[in-house]
Amino acid sequence: MEQSEEELINKLIVLFVFDKMDIALDYNSIINICYTQNGWMLPLYCMDTIDKLTKCNFIHKAERGKDRNKLYTMTPEGRECLANFYSRIPESLRQEISDYVKVNRMSYKRRQEYRHSYYKNKDGSYTVYLRIEDPSSTLLEMRFVVANNSTAKYINENWEKRAASIYLMLHDQLTE
Numbered sequence: 001m002e003q004s005e006e007e008l009i010n011k012l013i014v015l016f017v018f019d020k021m022d023i024a025l026d027y028n029s030i031i032n033i034c035y036t037q038n039g040w041m042l043p044l045y046c047m048d049t050i051d052k053l054t055k056c057n058f059i060h061k062a063e064r065g066k067d068r069n070k071l072y073t074m075t076p077e078g079r080e081c082l083a084n085f086y087s088r089i090p091e092s093l094r095q096e097i098s099d100y101v102k103v104n105r106m107s108y109k110r111r112q113e114y115r116h117s118y119y120k121n122k123d124g125s126y127t128v129y130l131r132i133e134d135p136s137s138t139l140l141e142m143r144f145v146v147a148n149n150s151t152a153k154y155i156n157e158n159w160e161k162r163a164a165s166i167y168l169m170l171h172d173q174l175t176e
Helices: 005-021 027-036 043-055 076-088 091-113 149-175
Strands: 059-064 069-074 114-120 126-134 137-146
Touching: 005 027, 005 043, 005 059, 005 069, 005 076, 005 091, 027 043, 027 069, 027 091, 043 059, 069 076, 091 114, 091 126, 091 149, 114 149, 126 149, 137 149
Parallel strands: none
Antiparallel strands: 059 069, 114 126, 126 137
């Protein structure tokens, strides 16, 4: 079965995004990058492309962590495919993707590696749950109780910005 030019370009777009991002991406991040933020393809095409690239072994899906969050990475076969058909992506689109990745790569990395949530306890306090994960393991996991919702919300909203410095400070303090 022969694929259309549009289907080929969609596959190459996703592979090019992986190449430029150079990090594992979860399903929602791929759709957010390729459709929601940029409109490079329709969401249905994006979902279909992810599925087809996985079946062709051009991207690999792996589960990570306790919550079984699935992350996708480009395989050597995917890199080879991209190298062979790279020029089929319009140059203007390659530049647009490259520019987008330069500006947004770290925010996607933080979003996927710095996990956070909070919930209300029976006694009216709140438990804040914070984690730092890499694709294969959890590097730091903290739970602590705070007195009110506004404190829990503040910590939750600022975790992505402060996680790296908190991890470094804890590491330095504990290994002195």
